[in-house]
Amino acid sequence: MSSPLSLFVPEPEVRPGGVPDFTNVHIAPAGEVGRPPVDIDPSEIRDMAFSIIRVLNRDGEAAGPWAGLLSDEQLIEGLHHMMLLRALDARMIIAQRQGKTSFYIQHLGEEAVSTAFRKVLKKGDMNFPTYRQAGLLIAEDYPLEAMINQIYANSEDPLKGRQLPTLYSVREQGFFTLSGNLATQFPQAVGWAMASAIKGETNIAAGWIGDGSTAESDFHAALVFASTFKAPVVLNVVNNQWAISTFQGIARGGVGTFAARGLGYGIPSLRVDGNDYLAVHAVGLWAAERARRNLGPTLIEYVTYRAGAHSTSDDPSAYRPKEESAAWPLGDPVIRLKAHLIAKGVWSESRHVQLEAEMLDTVIAAQKAAEANGTMHSDNRPSARDMFEGVYAEMPPHLRRQRQESGV
Amino acid sequence: MSSPLSLFVPEPEVRPGGVPDFTNVHIAPAGEVGRPPVDIDPSEIRDMAFSIIRVLNRDGEAAGPWAGLLSDEQLIEGLHHMMLLRALDARMIIAQRQGKTSFYIQHLGEEAVSTAFRKVLKKGDMNFPTYRQAGLLIAEDYPLEAMINQIYANSEDPLKGRQLPTLYSVREQGFFTLSGNLATQFPQAVGWAMASAIKGETNIAAGWIGDGSTAESDFHAALVFASTFKAPVVLNVVNNQWAISTFQGIARGGVGTFAARGLGYGIPSLRVDGNDYLAVHAVGLWAAERARRNLGPTLIEYVTYRAGAHSTSDDPSAYRPKEESAAWPLGDPVIRLKAHLIAKGVWSESRHVQLEAEMLDTVIAAQKAAEANGTMHSDNRPSARDMFEGVYAEMPPHLRRQRQESGV
Amino acid sequence: MTRMTMIQAIRDGMDVAMGRDDSVVVYGEDVGYFGGVFRATQGLQEKYGRNRCFDAPISESGIVGTAIGMAANGMRPCVEIQFADYMYPAYDQITQEAARIRYRSNADFTCPMVIRMPTGGGIFGGQTHSQSPEALFTHVAGLKVVVPCNPYDAKGLLIAAIEDPDPVIFLEPKRLYNGPFDGHYERPVTGWGKHSDGEVPEGHFTVPLGQAKVKREGRDVTVLAYGTMVHVALAAAEDTGIDAEVIDLRTLLPYDLDAITASVCKTGRCVIVHEATLTSGFGAELAALVAEHCFYHLEAPIRRVAGWDTPYPHAQEWDYFPGPARVGAALTQTMEA
Amino acid sequence: MTRMTMIQAIRDGMDVAMGRDDSVVVYGEDVGYFGGVFRATQGLQEKYGRNRCFDAPISESGIVGTAIGMAANGMRPCVEIQFADYMYPAYDQITQEAARIRYRSNADFTCPMVIRMPTGGGIFGGQTHSQSPEALFTHVAGLKVVVPCNPYDAKGLLIAAIEDPDPVIFLEPKRLYNGPFDGHYERPVTGWGKHSDGEVPEGHFTVPLGQAKVKREGRDVTVLAYGTMVHVALAAAEDTGIDAEVIDLRTLLPYDLDAITASVCKTGRCVIVHEATLTSGFGAELAALVAEHCFYHLEAPIRRVAGWDTPYPHAQEWDYFPGPARVGAALTQTMEA
Numbered sequence A, B: 001m002s003s004p005l006s007l008f009v010p011e012p013e014v015r016p017g018g019v020p021d022f023t024n025v026h027i028a029p030a031g032e033v034g035r036p037p038v039d040i041d042p043s044e045i046r047d048m049a050f051s052i053i054r055v056l057n058r059d060g061e062a063a064g065p066w067a068g069l070l071s072d073e074q075l076i077e078g079l080h081h082m083m084l085l086r087a088l089d090a091r092m093i094i095a096q097r098q099g100k101t102s103f104y105i106q107h108l109g110e111e112a113v114s115t116a117f118r119k120v121l122k123k124g125d126m127n128f129p130t131y132r133q134a135g136l137l138i139a140e141d142y143p144l145e146a147m148i149n150q151i152y153a154n155s156e157d158p159l160k161g162r163q164l165p166t167l168y169s170v171r172e173q174g175f176f177t178l179s180g181n182l183a184t185q186f187p188q189a190v191g192w193a194m195a196s197a198i199k200g201e202t203n204i205a206a207g208w209i210g211d212g213s214t215a216e217s218d219f220h221a222a223l224v225f226a227s228t229f230k231a232p233v234v235l236n237v238v239n240n241q242w243a244i245s246t247f248q249g250i251a252r253g254g255v256g257t258f259a260a261r262g263l264g265y266g267i268p269s270l271r272v273d274g275n276d277y278l279a280v281h282a283v284g285l286w287a288a289e290r291a292r293r294n295l296g297p298t299l300i301e302y303v304t305y306r307a308g309a310h311s312t313s314d315d316p317s318a319y320r321p322k323e324e325s326a327a328w329p330l331g332d333p334v335i336r337l338k339a340h341l342i343a344k345g346v347w348s349e350s351r352h353v354q355l356e357a358e359m360l361d362t363v364i365a366a367q368k369a370a371e372a373n374g375t376m377h378s379d380n381r382p383s384a385r386d387m388f389e390g391v392y393a394e395m396p397p398h399l400r401r402q403r404q405e406s407g408v
Numbered sequence C, D: 001m002t003r004m005t006m007i008q009a010i011r012d013g014m015d016v017a018m019g020r021d022d023s024v025v026v027y028g029e030d031v032g033y034f035g036g037v038f039r040a041t042q043g044l045q046e047k048y049g050r051n052r053c054f055d056a057p058i059s060e061s062g063i064v065g066t067a068i069g070m071a072a073n074g075m076r077p078c079v080e081i082q083f084a085d086y087m088y089p090a091y092d093q094i095t096q097e098a099a100r101i102r103y104r105s106n107a108d109f110t111c112p113m114v115i116r117m118p119t120g121g122g123i124f125g126g127q128t129h130s131q132s133p134e135a136l137f138t139h140v141a142g143l144k145v146v147v148p149c150n151p152y153d154a155k156g157l158l159i160a161a162i163e164d165p166d167p168v169i170f171l172e173p174k175r176l177y178n179g180p181f182d183g184h185y186e187r188p189v190t191g192w193g194k195h196s197d198g199e200v201p202e203g204h205f206t207v208p209l210g211q212a213k214v215k216r217e218g219r220d221v222t223v224l225a226y227g228t229m230v231h232v233a234l235a236a237a238e239d240t241g242i243d244a245e246v247i248d249l250r251t252l253l254p255y256d257l258d259a260i261t262a263s264v265c266k267t268g269r270c271v272i273v274h275e276a277t278l279t280s281g282f283g284a285e286l287a288a289l290v291a292e293h294c295f296y297h298l299e300a301p302i303r304r305v306a307g308w309d310t311p312y313p314h315a316q317e318w319d320y321f322p323g324p325a326r327v328g329a330a331l332t333q334t335m336e337a
């Protein structure tokens, strides 16, 4: 007789009331992981899916083969972008509490991922983002006011009030219309890239997905198509440790990392310190280069931490210790880049404080401008007519009848 | 300026008119791959996903650490089962041409996979098969007549004519009701196994899927759940090289093997010679043992070849050379087991011929018995009443009204 | 009897079912430790253990697919899809598998399971947190489809659904979770604390599937509604002073034709209300049934008031939502026709 | 004009579209080298290269998901789902994504694409090769839904669909591919060779989406049908001698309300026929529309003849299929009502 089976249900190591302890988490030192040529046979770098590429060490120095790709100006610009995104988030969370918008999603702790990655793309490339990559717009200097117009669903909302706040669409900036349904954009990114290849163009695509959402079926669909047709696409997995209240162990299951998911498709799969602006940029560049040289897809796992709430509808203290964020071993991306710049002698505490104030002013100015166009519950907002428009290129008769019936 | 991208579309090496050549396909010799303990850390056996476990060598000898698990009687019984399945297939293809059934799916060349695997399961275990695992029933001596009743959709059809021929359901024999939709049964198998674990029982499950169908989303769903909850399930991928007219390279993409798919989930993933009865049985046993000892799921890729048409609706000569089957380097499972038994001195050509005749007789007898119950277009077949029954446990009023309206 | 909100009643229904039957398991995204984004499963993991209530990976097809396997293995899974808008990845498993396991196997296997999903708008959720996909289930033979509109029914129907031998889609109008929605979004929300249907029996009881309920008797016109729209219809009757008979269908499949025809043949007029997109919504089926079965009693055209044929917008939520003004206008027009 | 079967006409439609516009790509399971299990794409890979016509992995959500990305990148994918019964894994991408790309992005992105799927029964395909899921698409704002019933329309509608700026679901009644089905399964099949709608113009032409067509003028009763059921309705009219006006809807969404109401208001009677499961089928919407818009002209209850509310059975196919006998009976009853 066999002994009875039992179900294994993974649980995070600590829950509220417990003391977070990451000392047993092994993290490779900065500079340790090599930088293979982009045309390497993927089967030779399987171990990279289980390591972690880092550039900035504890002393704020850039170390190893992935360092040295960005100028001081570029790094300061990067700091800029991260701090602007952080300032926008902080203000919008307040705006939501004030009833100026129904909903907001912030990026706290994850600012490096999207802002640094954006810099490896060129005009004409296309991102298929999730709701937590507004940094892609910020890093391309997309007008804050336009973003806030969308968040406020006011009369100047580019999306006419049709979409939930933060679900932007900006084709001009290579930012595909956001879906509220998780993971659907991943195969779409692959299709976009395939089209680029079919047409013989040079543009590449980037897909984005969260750790929790890799469990969705479309993640697999994307990897199958990307692998089979060697699509020129970078497949980005942002592992911020949490999917609302669910820790990453539920989606990841028995394998060590999310990057490892790519191994089963023969796709080069790298793992990178997502709170390290330099590392994100360097790894993104490597993957983009692969895509541009028609070498096919790359999967990247960005290891980061969702320091804030999932959204304005969420309170994480119900499911994880408040202290977990501070204990998180990869630190804060803004503080780390700041320390690096100071170590390099091109930045200072006082300039930092000044920039912080500047970013806040920039956001406030944009916010004011946007508020002049109305907020969520004000009167100057998209009309009921806008609701009926745009379902099809041409409004079909039944919808015209309905619009008439509605009296607008 | 980058140079233009281009799309890569995988193609099989030969198409009709070409000469199949498998000499460049490296196949590990029998006995070469080791047999790790079942509780090994999956990360230590990743290479097994790229090798191939084989027991029977060219001389018909059983070699290596996976040999020696079956007695002569068991082997002869296995030969029996494979030949019975082959005989059934041959007769049913004729029956389909005679209009006794609308449709049939055969197993030619793949008989070892399901018949050998069935022997590692126990009463109470559950298979979630595809349409190409009737060997699971044959190997448990499920009455041929009942199978043919279903194929003929006659008055004794256990499924009352509701299902396409060969889509059996036999709970008693651990054979889950077959779906025509690919891959859906894979997560169901995982759920069945999870239930067994939740209840603290000892039964395990086995999921089945074809090479082409691994591209379906449900394949991923199954692996995610199996990996996370360490479900006591064996996940079987039958790689018979073709998915209707589509060669396995389209589903497999850039990775070397289908077994490799499991690596991204931390699931031990083995690859086995699917035309080697002994190897299939040995590897299945290893995986079943893991499941029974609550060590979690195992993924197995069975490398075999669909020697016949996809179904009675298919003609493979339109998309692959007729000679490909004969050139296939892993040979025929019946001939290989026969050679082994002869090499062992427990079998002979004449006994083989005799058994062949016997199997044919057995099938013909069952077929006769089934024909007495009617065939597809005869009059004694399931009634229109049977069509209305069983949609729900109790017939709801609207369906009762419809049945009345139909006059039955 | 105890006072409960609808979310409490649903939680209590699962609690009662889990307490009586070990084979009832509850899982879904965020339903374990946290207790679900709407807190419907709060406390169940603590009470019944991680084996009976747990977080699932974000894979709706995996959630339903594994639940089918569990049901085949003798359990009664009651799984949650976080929003009805996210059921689409599971639509294959629900409609092609769960719905047909019994039929295709001639009852060799069965599939007793409940799939709970918060549905409907009214919380500014935009096009991916507001949908009412009931008509996508009512077209599927083998499914049952339930939509409660108050705490009493929610608990009684949920227990009945869990105990049912076949798969049940259980749609929970999220706008009603914590306060009955009288249809006037501009007025303050009154909670379940003072609503008569907020009185819920303790312990085990069921409301049988397949039975509609007359929520307001009337002589002039029949309103067929379910979920949030029951409250809107009641408000519209009050606002217009029209003596409407308001029927809460409660179960859409199998539907209660007797209750429908009895009322419409009595009043001779019919208005159908739902929040889902008009075209091919469940209201179409209701209109077709009424047109067929009450033809010789009808004194006016059957009117449907429904969501417009657009995605559910965000900012224009209250332009989209079929509120008491639109329902009232339809009642008036029907009376004048 | 050339004589074509419906499958030839569909192939020719894709050929013409691919020849005129490099951005048209065709892919799906087995559609490349082999040319599709129904041979609809035969020869296209050879003619246009592997980049324009290729085999896809067996992943319907991947097929549609990638097609959406391609459409956003300026292409016009025309993809095949091998059987409509297998569209369910792609249902999320079709209904939640393709249908809403234009709306949610305020036309920043669009999604011009065609999803072809063989549909309907009559080939002993059992429950997974016989379904007619049109009502699951007509409930979705943003989609267009087309069902041709003959070679002429098939080619003209398919080219129009490929050229349309929005996503189009193109349902091909597989029973009609190689011979018009007059509804009498027991009689020998007559091919398209002698059927007037088997004459198809060469080269480019379109049949505009959204327009129904009167296939038989009549005074007594209107039959609303599409796909295979058009042929059944014509046979039933002939068999019963009832002077039915048979309307082929051709496009279900957007539907041609003018054509429908003009006919029913003229005849005063209406029978609706489809092969899909009755409850919540597209016939419900048609009945609701007729009941609303033709109320004062109706002289008899609207009847629906449809597939029963069961999964499509295998052996009982001809008990399930709404054949000319059932349609004829409905015509007679409607005339007698």
Ligand SMILES: Cc1ncc(C[n+]2csc(CCOP(=O)(O)OP(=O)(O)O)c2C)c(N)n1
Pocket: A132, A180, A181, A182, A209, A210, A211, A212, A213, A214, A240, A242, A243, A244, A306, A310, C029, C058, C082, C086, C089
């Ligand atoms: C198909 C689908 N299922 C469920 C949800 C609800 N949901 C929204 S966000 C979320 C968690 C996502 O976690 P992750 O992918 O890790 O991204 P993160 O929020 O951490 O950036 C869930 C379950 C959804 N939006 N879509």
Ligand SMILES: Cc1ncc(C[n+]2csc(CCOP(=O)(O)OP(=O)(O)O)c2C)c(N)n1
Pocket: B132, B180, B181, B182, B209, B210, B211, B212, B213, B214, B240, B242, B243, B244, B306, B310, D029, D058, D082, D086, D089
């Ligand atoms: C969801 C779904 N998509 C498509 C099909 C049509 N179809 C039936 S069998 C088949 C090929 C399957 O190939 P494989 O998985 O390799 O199994 P094999 O037939 O080789 O045993 C396809 C595409 C289907 N049955 N279900």
Ligand SMILES: [Mg+2]
Pocket: A210, A211, A212, A238, A239, A240, A241, A242, A243, A244, A306
């Ligand atoms: Mg996350």
Ligand SMILES: [Mg+2]
Pocket: B210, B211, B212, B238, B239, B240, B241, B242, B243, B244, B306
């Ligand atoms: Mg195969």
